[in-house]
Amino acid sequence: MTDSKLTLPSPELLTGGRAAPRASPRRLVAWYIVGGVVAVLGFLVPLVLRNVHWLDVLGQGLVLGVAATGVGILVRQTGLVNFGAGAVFGGGAYLYAIAVLQLQIDMTLAFLLAMVGITVMAFLVGIITVRTGHLQFAILTIAFASLLVQFVLTQFARPVTGAADGKILQQTGTFFGLSAKAMFQASTFWPVAWAAILIAVAVAIVVERSKLGRIARAIQENEERMLFAGYRVLWPKVAVFTIAGALGGLAGALTAMHYSFVSPSLLDISSGGSILVAALVGGPQSAFGPAIGAILYAIGEDAFGAAGRADLLTGIGIIAAIVLLRRGFVGLIEDVVKLIRRGVAKTRKGSSRVEH
Amino acid sequence: MIATLINSIAFSSLLILVVTGLAVIYGLRGVMNFAHGALYMAGAYLGYTIAQVANFWVALIAVPIVMGLVGFPIEFGVFRPLRKLSPMNIALLTFGAALIISDVILRIFGSAAYTANLAGTGLEGTVDLWGQRYPVYRLFVIVVGIVFSLALFLWLRFSRSGMYVRAVSQDPQTSAMTGINADRIGMWIVCLGTGCAGLAGVLAAPYVAVLPTMGAQMATIALIIVVLGGVGSIGGAILMAVIYGFVTTFGAQFLPEFAAVVPFLVAFLILVIRPQGLGRSRTT
Numbered sequence A: 001m002t003d004s005k006l007t008l009p010s011p012e013l014l015t016g017g018r019a020a021p022r023a024s025p026r027r028l029v030a031w032y033i034v035g036g037v038v039a040v041l042g043f044l045v046p047l048v049l050r051n052v053h054w055l056d057v058l059g060q061g062l063v064l065g066v067a068a069t070g071v072g073i074l075v076r077q078t079g080l081v082n083f084g085a086g087a088v089f090g091g092g093a094y095l096y097a098i099a100v101l102q103l104q105i106d107m108t109l110a111f112l113l114a115m116v117g118i119t120v121m122a123f124l125v126g127i128i129t130v131r132t133g134h135l136q137f138a139i140l141t142i143a144f145a146s147l148l149v150q151f152v153l154t155q156f157a158r159p160v161t162g163a164a165d166g167k168i169l170q171q172t173g174t175f176f177g178l179s180a181k182a183m184f185q186a187s188t189f190w191p192v193a194w195a196a197i198l199i200a201v202a203v204a205i206v207v208e209r210s211k212l213g214r215i216a217r218a219i220q221e222n223e224e225r226m227l228f229a230g231y232r233v234l235w236p237k238v239a240v241f242t243i244a245g246a247l248g249g250l251a252g253a254l255t256a257m258h259y260s261f262v263s264p265s266l267l268d269i270s271s272g273g274s275i276l277v278a279a280l281v282g283g284p285q286s287a288f289g290p291a292i293g294a295i296l297y298a299i300g301e302d303a304f305g306a307a308g309r310a311d312l313l314t315g316i317g318i319i320a321a322i323v324l325l326r327r328g329f330v331g332l333i334e335d336v337v338k339l340i341r342r343g344v345a346k347t348r349k350g351s352s353r354v355e356h
Numbered sequence B: 001m002i003a004t005l006i007n008s009i010a011f012s013s014l015l016i017l018v019v020t021g022l023a024v025i026y027g028l029r030g031v032m033n034f035a036h037g038a039l040y041m042a043g044a045y046l047g048y049t050i051a052q053v054a055n056f057w058v059a060l061i062a063v064p065i066v067m068g069l070v071g072f073p074i075e076f077g078v079f080r081p082l083r084k085l086s087p088m089n090i091a092l093l094t095f096g097a098a099l100i101i102s103d104v105i106l107r108i109f110g111s112a113a114y115t116a117n118l119a120g121t122g123l124e125g126t127v128d129l130w131g132q133r134y135p136v137y138r139l140f141v142i143v144v145g146i147v148f149s150l151a152l153f154l155w156l157r158f159s160r161s162g163m164y165v166r167a168v169s170q171d172p173q174t175s176a177m178t179g180i181n182a183d184r185i186g187m188w189i190v191c192l193g194t195g196c197a198g199l200a201g202v203l204a205a206p207y208v209a210v211l212p213t214m215g216a217q218m219a220t221i222a223l224i225i226v227v228l229g230g231v232g233s234i235g236g237a238i239l240m241a242v243i244y245g246f247v248t249t250f251g252a253q254f255l256p257e258f259a260a261v262v263p264f265l266v267a268f269l270i271l272v273i274r275p276q277g278l279g280r281s282r283t284t
Helices: A002-007 A025-043 A052-078 A086-102 A107-129 A134-153 A180-184 A186-209 A211-221 A223-228 A234-259 A269-282 A289-307 A310-323 A328-355 B002-029 B036-053 B056-079 B087-109 B136-158 B160-170 B172-177 B182-204 B214-229 B234-254 B262-273
Strands: B126-129 B132-135
Touching: A025 A186, A052 A086, A052 A186, A052 A211, A052 A234, A052 A269, A052 A289, A086 A107, A086 A134, A086 A234, A086 A269, A107 A134, A107 A234, A107 B262, A134 A269, A134 B087, A134 B214, A134 B262, A180 A186, A180 A234, A186 A211, A186 A234, A186 A289, A211 A223, A211 A234, A269 A289, A269 A310, A269 A328, A269 B087, A289 A310, A289 A328, A310 B087, B002 B036, B002 B126, B002 B132, B002 B136, B002 B160, B002 B182, B002 B214, B002 B234, B036 B056, B036 B087, B036 B182, B036 B214, B056 B087, B056 B182, B087 B214, B126 B136, B132 B136, B136 B160, B136 B182, B136 B234, B160 B172, B160 B182, B172 B182, B214 B234, B214 B262, B234 B262
Parallel strands: none
Antiparallel strands: B126 B132
């Protein structure tokens, strides 16, 4: 195995040297500093934002953003679009609920179990689904989410899942020192949600820069070429799918923890659709785009969801993202910044010419 | 047992109508229409409304025509201007459209379940079938399904335009080189596809509960069937529709606990063995 690995050409070579865009070291340091400052300041938001309602809305946006970042990683690295991210989102929530209710273990342990469970599930589903084409993959993700919804609703699963009624959780113990009550409160839940989104974005960046990400992108560009070059094309895709699934499960488990409640709506197409639209609106081509999209979506959902029209928002969001914002909100910002820069450069050039 | 068997055939007939529309639109336009279920639902609600104010026979004639005409704005307003988008982006677009259509229908009709009125059509009531009472209407659905499948087969196999459709489905570029006007055929096929969805919807209106969730449910089933049949293969889709109809109906009979789960499990099992689906799918 190791012998053949030595002779493999690098994925960059196979994609004509177009690998992860690397900023210059000085600029990279600047980005790290900015990122670090934002990361730390984010924890302090509840001290500034006193409005409980908005804190709650934004907190939900962050959790949605964790799942959306997962969907974004999958799109960016493999080109696969997951319509049924509700499967891992709701799956994580239900696994956590089952661990809490059936095993009667404390929150932290139940969370860890749920994370292991959802990662294994994502891995197994990934092996089946990523082998098919892009459209088939999209349809299968919907199929799998529907399968889980139907399973949760069966009489067989009712004692554990509560079927259509859902289940209220009696959580014991603490999660990072927070009791179930503290997890429910917007101001104390915020740091957990913020930490989760930082982890998700960090995972997205690490995957992007890792060898796994480079191989996955090269496969996306031309699967046959990678196959002929001696790479295995299945496992990188499965690995990325599993990582994305684990992030979806993380968001789901946190949601169950936050509300102390699970219901089949966490699993369904509406749930998966809202995760997908968050990723698309934010811009899946950037590591932090989906997180921004999720916050925008949460703000929109606050208005639409109250009228029971969250699906309408999702539908409009998807169409707007495809037709108007081809590269999402982040792409739009980048374009605006580029335009301004070009404008500035032009005026500078113009003024220097005058000086000569 | 006989009732279950006939029920399977009736459900399969309905599925054949839906998946045929989905498969031909994919074949000719390369669009995986996630809104197909929403069109089917629109057909069902339209059929219910017309049956309410006029007669079910009127609905049965009018709805497929109206829904077929809907194909024109879809073709000229969406598929043609946006043909430069990737198939995935168009699929996403139709997914968004499906959500919007569902919301609109929910706003107009509410979340209550309706059933289309069959009074005065001669299709209500039951007949004696080998000692069992069986609803006439389901037999009618079977007849429509069989006639439709036969007509489709004869058209695709023996007519010139049918040959063009098969050619473009298999290889759009080569068939365009031989002088087939894929655009014009595509336009009619899109209308045929939406008309099929409308026909399936109006046929379903007296048969299943007309609900705002029926579209998403049917879309999921139909899309799975198309994947299992081999994307782009019309015959594969029809074959899978029949298999799916039987598995679901017999599952409901003998494994009522898991009726809703069984078809999905079968679907995943098939894909483990044959990731490309059962039929002969287009290579691109």
